[in-house]
Amino acid sequence: MEEWLYIQTEVYPALLKGFWVSLELILPSAICGLVIGILVGVLRVYGSRPVMAAANAYVALFRGIPLVVQLFIWYFGLPYIGIYLSPFTAAVLGFALCSGAYHSEYIRGALLSIKRGQMLAAQSLGFHKVQMIFSIILPQAIRLALPGCGNEIIYLIKYSSLAYMITCIELTGQGKILASNSFKYTEVFLMIGACYLVMTSVAALILGRLEDRLRLPGFEHHRI
């Protein structure tokens, strides 16, 4: 009985609050990350040499440094050059940039797999490069990259839990506070794990629906 009361009055409100903060972190990070990933992916394949090099350097940097370290740099490092970000902004910035680096890798692979004939045909109609990329190549590449990008979004949901490290108290942060006050680590973190499982499952469902909606004859993923 006492357990139940504790859950109702302490755990539930705290986790709900944390859950909303998590969602507020994840949604803009996922969207910005995807947009960054598409742009960077395009630049890595079709950019001029210096642009390509810069885009590659971005990916090397943001894939190569642990995300926690990146978050620390945005939150604790930027003030040294006079830029103060809120914990929330620093977290979204860190997530979006990191996620974008990974997305760009999937997009790049998909762009490279589009047959050269598609470009020849577009050029022969008088398309210029940007038009060709955005109306012929990308719509095909995104369909091919979707499973990979979806996977990255699922990852993002989970690594959003790092935000509490820079004092943005989301789901995991709330859990940590609850658990250290009550010493009910197992119970609290089981509940938190279940919350993440719900989020990732819903995301997987939405991504699956999206794949179905974008599916066209000739772009199916064949199952044996």
Next chain:
Amino acid sequence: MMPAPILRIENISKRYGKKDVLQGASLEVNKGDLKILIGPSGAGKSTLLQCINFLVKPDEGRIWLDEQEVHYAHKRDLYAYRQKVGMIFQDFNLFDHLNALENVRIGMVKVKGMGKAEAGERAVMELERVGLGDHMQQYPAQLSGGQKQRVSIARALAMDPKVLLLDEPTSALDPELIGEVHAVIRDLGNNGMTMIMATHQIGFARSLASEIIFMEDGRILERGTPDKIFNHAENARTRGFCSKITELYGER
């Protein structure tokens, strides 16, 4: 006085590494001509056609359309020129994510800036012209090779080209599908479309070509009427190739 040629190609050369793929090819095409390029595989037919609309940048040579020289280094000129020179590829190259109607429409909308409705009407017209009025909603993956090639012809025609380049348009097709594509091309010829076409279908070439051009090793070795090339060729290589290809592809 002879009318000025609609397309003039002078001394086009292209090399890849050490290999001279095109060595000074020149060509004059008058309105309504159907020039047929023949020659063994590797002769440079595809490269010549791709040089004509600068999908491959020639190392040397000049091109005039309607007596206007094409300055292909100027992007704006290049894009404008390409709209006027349609290209049909051996493997169709339809846009895989668009259905037949959208394939034909997209060039008009994105390149010419036409409204979707107007472009859609024109696309319907062009698809009906190539006999695909019933297949407008189908995606490339759902069309046969012959149908795909006809969509690609409709897509090129929708841009109102002055010249159409066709690179072995029936080589990737099953024999029973060749006829439907040839019928469309024949129709275009009868309606005065100017075309340059590489093909091995000599029956078709013989009955419709205004001139046959024999290429080998990046050079134009001989040119003339179908009768001259197939029956009275001066060059021994031309004769050899013609007899071989007649054997292979027969009289159609």
